[in-house]
Amino acid sequence: MSQLFSKVVLGGALALLSAAPALAAKDLVIGVDSNMPHLDPANTNDTLSQSVERTMYQGLFGFDKDMKLIPALAEKVDSDETATEFTFHLRHDVTFHDGTPFNAEAVKVNLERVMNPENHLSRRSLVSMVSHVDVVDPYTVKFVLSQPFGAFVNNMAHPGTFMISPKALAQYGKDIATHPVGTGPFKFVSFATDTVKTTKYESYWKPGLPKVDSVTFKSVPENGSRFAMLQTGEAQFIAPLPAELVKAAQGIPTLNVVISPSIIARYVALNNMRKPFDDVRVREALNYAVDKNAFIKIVFSGYAEPLDAPIPPKLAFYSKQGEWPYDPAKAKALLAEAGYPDGFSAELWGATSTLAKRAMEFLQQQFAAVGVKITVSPLEAGVSTAKLWNVQKPEDATMQMDFTAWSSSTGDADWGLRPLLDSKSFPPNLFNIAYFHSAEADKAIEAGLGSADPAKRAVAYAEAQKIIWKDAPWVFLSVDQLIAGESKRLSGVYYMPDGGILTEEAALN
Amino acid sequence: MLAFILRRLAGTVLVLLTVSVFVFGFVRLLPGDPARLVAGPDATAEDVAAVRADLGLEGPVWRQYVRYIGQTLRGDLGRSAKTRQPVIAEIGARFMPTLWLTLVAMGWSTLFGLAVGVLSGVKRGRWEDQTAMVLAVSGVSFPSFWLGLLLIDLFSVRLGWLPTGGDDDWRSFVLPSITLGAGVAAVLARFTRSAFVEVAGEDYVRTARAKGVPERGVIWKHALRNALIPVVTMIGLEFGFLLGGSIVVETVFSWPGLGRLLVDSVSFRDYPVIQAEILLFSTEFVLINLVVDVLYAVVNPEIRLR
Numbered sequence: 038m039s040q041l042f043s044k045v046v047l048g049g050a051l052a053l054l055s056a057a058p059a060l061a062a063k064d065l066v067i068g069v070d071s072n073m074p075h076l077d078p079a080n081t082n083d084t085l086s087q088s089v090e091r092t093m094y095q096g097l098f099g100f101d102k103d104m105k106l107i108p109a110l111a112e113k114v115d116s117d118e119t120a121t122e123f124t125f126h127l128r129h130d131v132t133f134h135d136g137t138p139f140n141a142e143a144v145k146v147n148l149e150r151v152m153n154p155e156n157h158l159s160r161r162s163l164v165s166m167v168s169h170v171d172v173v174d175p176y177t178v179k180f181v182l183s184q185p186f187g188a189f190v191n192n193m194a195h196p197g198t199f200m201i202s203p204k205a206l207a208q209y210g211k212d213i214a215t216h217p218v219g220t221g222p223f224k225f226v227s228f229a230t231d232t233v234k235t236t237k238y239e240s241y242w243k244p245g246l247p248k249v250d251s252v253t254f255k256s257v258p259e260n261g262s263r264f265a266m267l268q269t270g271e272a273q274f275i276a277p278l279p280a281e282l283v284k285a286a287q288g289i290p291t292l293n294v295v296i297s298p299s300i301i302a303r304y305v306a307l308n309n310m311r312k313p314f315d316d317v318r319v320r321e322a323l324n325y326a327v328d329k330n331a332f333i334k335i336v337f338s339g340y341a342e343p344l345d346a347p348i349p350p351k352l353a354f355y356s357k358q359g360e361w362p363y364d365p366a367k368a369k370a371l372l373a374e375a376g377y378p379d380g381f382s383a384e385l386w387g388a389t390s391t392l393a394k395r396a397m398e399f400l401q402q403q404f405a406a407v408g409v410k411i412t413v414s415p416l417e418a419g420v421s422t423a424k425l426w427n428v429q430k431p432e433d434a435t436m437q438m439d440f441t442a443w444s445s446s447t448g449d450a451d452w453g454l455r456p457l458l459d460s461k462s463f464p465p466n467l468f469n470i471a472y473f474h475s476a477e478a479d480k481a482i483e484a485g486l487g488s489a490d491p492a493k494r495a496v497a498y499a500e501a502q503k504i505i506w507k508d509a510p511w512v513f514l515s516v517d518q519l520i521a522g523e524s525k526r527l528s529g530v531y532y533m534p535d536g537g538i539l540t541e542e543a544a545l546n
Numbered sequence: 547m548l549a550f551i552l553r554r555l556a557g558t559v560l561v562l563l564t565v566s567v568f569v570f571g572f573v574r575l576l577p578g579d580p581a582r583l584v585a586g587p588d589a590t591a592e593d594v595a596a597v598r599a600d601l602g603l604e605g606p607v608w609r610q611y612v613r614y615i616g617q618t619l620r621g622d623l624g625r626s627a628k629t630r631q632p633v634i635a636e637i638g639a640r641f642m643p644t645l646w647l648t649l650v651a652m653g654w655s656t657l658f659g660l661a662v663g664v665l666s667g668v669k670r671g672r673w674e675d676q677t678a679m680v681l682a683v684s685g686v687s688f689p690s691f692w693l694g695l696l697l698i699d700l701f702s703v704r705l706g707w708l709p710t711g712g713d714d715d716w717r718s719f720v721l722p723s724i725t726l727g728a729g730v731a732a733v734l735a736r737f738t739r740s741a742f743v744e745v746a747g748e749d750y751v752r753t754a755r756a757k758g759v760p761e762r763g764v765i766w767k768h769a770l771r772n773a774l775i776p777v778v779t780m781i782g783l784e785f786g787f788l789l790g791g792s793i794v795v796e797t798v799f800s801w802p803g804l805g806r807l808l809v810d811s812v813s814f815r816d817y818p819v820i821q822a823e824i825l826l827f828s829t830e831f832v833l834i835n836l837v838v839d840v841l842y843a844v845v846n847p848e849i850r851l852r
């Protein structure tokens with residue numbers, strides 16, 4: 038053993054000598070917790086791949102670090118009164134990394150690629166309402182929709198509609214997923230197993246950017262190892278930083294811990310068509326029965342906020358509703374009033390993750406305190422998708438209560454409400470597994486989509502949220518907070534509310 | 547020898563066919579609808595159908611199996627549901643990192659394990675033996691994720707000598723191969739010791755001594771050679787295990803090998819990749835066993851291969 042140790046020590050000393058000059062280049066390394074499956078934005082379902090795509094790709098619009106909509110490759114957009122025609126005025130000074138000019142023709146090629154059902158791209162739903170795309174002039178493009186869709190600009194800010202070089206699309210076909218060519222601040226270098234490397238794009242259209250020479254994403258699934266990377270300086274930014282390591286990270290003078298709000302809402306969907314959950318008093322009682330602050334403390338080590346509306350604060354058109362206070366006595370009274378003085382029994386479904394199980398067990402205890410006896414059933418993903426999404430008729434749904442989460446990736450209230458709470462969204466169409474049905478709520482949600490005027494949309498969504506909150510189709514629980522760790526040398530990297538990472542303004546000193 | 551190898555290869559084919567039935571059955575026996583899951587939340591019915599076809603889940607089961615075997619024999623293991631790349635390419639990219647790590651770890655741990663084992667056997671009951679065996683028991687008992695994190699904390703975070711992970715250069719090999727090899731070295735040390743002690747009591751060793759063969763010759767030529775037979779089996783088994791890619795070590799050190807691929811594909815339910823990996827591990831294992839059997843004859847010509 039001693040020989041081995043001396044070898045290791047010698048090797049280490051050599052390594053130390055050779056490592057010194059590496060600091061000169063401004064290379065940003067980001068440690069993340071899972072792999073980047075591939076880099077075709079139109080076919081990506083995971084936030085991490087989208088983060089990597091954001092370094093190289095851009096859409097007509099984009100999101101800033103707070104998920105506010107901002108112009109990107111389009112300077113502005115006009116829409117008609119009925120939210121069925123959107124005309125984007127494009128920037129004139131943009132080229133793709135392969136030198137292809139960015140223009141209206143490129144937009145048309147990209148959109149038609151995503152729209153074509155034969156391509157089986159998983160983000161087609163973002164453009165399914167587009168009837169056709171017209172090139173008005175080289176830098177103006179008009180989208181004509183088959184139905185009003187007020188949130189359309191948000192869809193054009195989603196990574197699913199990022200602009201890919203038409204030349205590269207023709208050249209690589211399906212292999213575009215491993216040969217990204219976009220307009221973003223960084224160019225693609227390599228995609229190998231668990232690491233994606235990009236390098237500065239010298240002709241980037243935003244003056245003064247990028248400020249670092251390269252960005253590398255490394256997948257390091259083990260929490261302790263990822264944190265070690267940050268400590269050694271092998272990475273300058275890691276996300277997520279697990280809650281149990283926050284204290285340790287705060288104790289290190291060269292590191293910052295960044296805690297930011299997300300758009301991930303946690304709730305228990307109740308089957309509003311089944312007894313006893315069809316009685317609003319029962320649903321209210323369950324909301325009163327849960328101490329949200331204790332829930333956050335136990336399930337999220339304190340890194341979450343109570344959910345105080347049907348959608349989280351960082352979504353556009355959020356409207357705060359207050360809270361369902363913790364009041365077990367009131368919960369019991371409401372149950373008695375609804376005809377369940379001794380409570381009832383029900384099954385609570387959820388995922389098999391540690392977090393979901395911990396949450397379900399906590400809820401089980403809270404509900405037991407008001408007489409509701411819960412059986413906890415963690416379901417394998419394949420089973421839960423079949424049991425929740427594949428149900429053909431509402432009366433066939435066997436779900437009673439489901440602990441679940443939702444993140445509206447378009448940043449808009451529409452995708453936070455319509456797929457989950459509109460009565461036209463019952464499975465298998467969309468994801469209203471609570472089978473919530475309120476004509477008033479439907480009307481408000483659809484009014485929000487029927488206009489592109491932000492003022493009108495705000496009024497509609499405020500109304501929708503008020504109705505839904507009062508009707509309590511879910512047990513409203515919490516909104517996650519995101520935790521990242523970064524070196525104090527680093528600035529300009531942001532952990533967005535949807536879990537994405539923004540690197541455009543990254544700077545190292 | 548050739549006849550033996552050919553016969554064993556035929557047996558291997560049978561074993562692999564059996565494995566293929568299990569591998570094939572596994573996706574079909576899972577509860578729920580794998581196609582729906584892989585297709586993702588936004589998928590339409592047609593998209594799900596396309597995925598189902600991709601996964602080979604269409605038509606009667608026997609026809610699915612025939613198709614599956616046919617494709618597998620042609621080296622077509624399907625496409626990864628996650629990355630949409632051919633599975634063979636995914637596995638190909640991960641195989642070499644795992645192989646290299648395995649070779650380095652097996653290399654040092656075999657030498658070290660044998661040396662310690664022989665030392666303990668020769669100095670049985672003395673302090674060298676006791677120290678070595680305490681080390682060996684600790685080596686087996688240390689959970690590798692804990693040892694790995696401990697090594698990272700010491701050599702990467704505190705001393706700053708070695709990287710925390712990746713497979714960039716020779717420095718990246720040091721910590722993972724120590725972590726991976728520690729358990730193997732310990733097992734081999736204990737195994738060699740007991741085999742050695744057993745052999746040391748045999749008549750032919752006594753005879754060698756009586757003939758006046760120098761002690762060094764007795765140990766290396768007469769005793770060790772015979773003691774090696776069970777040890778070679780053990781080395782073969784350990785090699786087979788490690789070649790599957792250590793899930794824990796590859797995860798702790800973010801090593802881009804087969805073990806991590808397996809974890810990723812299980813957590814994503816990437817069925818084509820999981821199926822291919824199981825098939826690959828089984829093949830490796832069966833082949834290594836074959837090599838071990840052949841090695842018996844090399845180590846000890848007394849053994850006739852039948």
